[in-house]
Amino acid sequence: MYTLGERIRTLRKQQKLTLEALAGDHLTKGMLSLIENNKANPSMESLSYIAERLGVEVSELLEEVNIHELRKLLMEVEKLYHTDFDDLTDENVQIIALIEPFADKLNQGYEAGRLLEIYSQALHTEKKEGWQNSSDKAAEIFHQLNLIPRLAAIGMFRAMVKFTEYDYESSLEILLKERKAIEARNVFIDSLTRLDFDYLEAVLHFAVGNPDEAIRVMNKGIEFSRKKRVFYRIDHLYRMASFNAMMTGDEESRIYYNRKLELYAEFSDDEDPRFFNRFSNVHYLTTYKKSYQEALDSIQKFRDEKKQFPSHFSPYISLEIGKAKFGLEKYAEAIVHLKKVKIPDFLHHPFDLSLFYAKDAYIALCHLALGEKTKAFIAIEEAVTAITPMPASPYKDFIMDTLKLIQTTS
Template identity: 65%
Template structure:
């Protein structure tokens, strides 16, 4: 815990930092006893005494009157940043810890980068813990960033506002907010750093896809890729290539898909990024199961590669989905149902493409039940798939579910 310092505690800390004794700091205008009382919060100094103490400490009076000193905030922020950057699938009670650490300071956070960043992280922790008041504090953080002209953090605040709507599956509002935030920053800023530009490009492309505007998504995505190549800035490039690979796959553009897969492999080898390497394998398996219906080839690929990768929890639902489809295609219907039954859609998966891939599981399960002669379960499962997919934009996955629905109804 980082307790707030009192005025007396600040004076004592500063005195000791400067290696001054009570007598040395007291000088001619204060007694050692009076200074001791002040440091122990048993006496309140006059403004004249405070000015004298500040002068002998070599600081402005305003520094003594600060309710939180800068070093305190820096130390607190260092601890909070470590808690905040824990991987999603490793989260335990980090957000609760952040709330407990920052809460005593919230009312005192009014200026400076540390204050703004603490407010930003605290507001996000409130949101993730489903507590009220996060919007007001996020706005306050944004206002401080705005005053200080810290564009990257100001942009991050705007992107978070957009992502809140995205997680609510209000994709239109998410895109509107992002475009507004981006426009305002681009209009007021002569220079936007490369990382912020690529963050905007990636999220905008993702959201254009989410609302079903593939043409605009491709334009923004390609602009991001070209900017990255021209400026030799490889931040977000793997995410942009993944988007491009997935788009090519949905259009069954094998040449483009293989091109972007090669780019991803080169990046993965260069960055020693095992997750990127896994994605290329997953993409090949997914293409074989969902588009080519070549289940035997997909199983061979799974057997050859999946075991050599230490798959994290993030990959497990995708792995079960692909194995389930392969088993269905190979006529192993009960084993396929077992795989589909193990799929749990993580609560951080919100994009329509990812959701649509997982919503197919109930359509495949329906086909398995039909093959096993259980028509009642087949009808129940396909109804679930249709209910889930109905609000999603058109994709090959939605087409498959609706085609399966019509087939089973007959």
């Protein structure tokens, strides 16, 4: 945070003025130097003179945090905030350190609101207190400015806080409440905000076990995207549609949406949808088609092409390798692979979690095949404990069926 003297010196240097040039015939060079080093306070007359020669208002010099400083700070913070996922290190810690000295002074304007919004998210991610107050303050600023996209973003973040705590019912309740409030006060909602709401609402309906409503909202978002020719979120909606088709056994729809993802990847020059399709195909081969060698061959072919899955896909692929080894009756190898799989911290949706919880059921089956019944019971009990709170899915059915199988062979 700049002091008055530092602000004068910064503006002077930005305008490439010497002390003598700024002092003119009203101040001495020595007095101006004392002012810039906060060793003397200028009179109101001198301050008006300095402001006039710098081409700014006196109020700008007196502001504890002026707009130029905030814009510079926001640019630095936004750069940290938008760091690619695979490159993240301690960006949130840096964001907190940058904004914290200004936090109490951020009261109005877009820059203040956006800084508080990012600050609240960084505080929450680092499990620090005070994020709610910063979020509320940001929301109030955006409310005054009638910035609907930013208000919506804050509402969605509040919903996702509950989502990360696995409180899916509360998360959906908050999201629907925030969406209703925004739609009630605004006839027009921009397309990107509308698609964000549709996507997250569908995700949360799936999470609480309302598949019919989830599919309705998901299809509504896809149709809106097509009609408006706005492709934001469309790859996420296609992924959700593809995965749902896989779980429900709708092979035609699965192939259709995977093809759409390939077209989107080509259109957008974004490789991530292609990586999803690769994983999706491998998962389909191990879980639904039971073509285990084909799954391993598919992974190897990808590697032979000298390509590597992004780090956020790696746990998924490791899981599928373990499942394929199990299917090929290489039980000891499968156990080694499956025990190395760690559930990523960024996963919170029950379908993703259930998919990973199933690894313990595969471990149990491996132990059972090796005649290690005690270890099989320990592994399946872990899977059952984890899966019990989750909504119905093929993965939950698989775990419970595995439990019954192990119980009947004891």
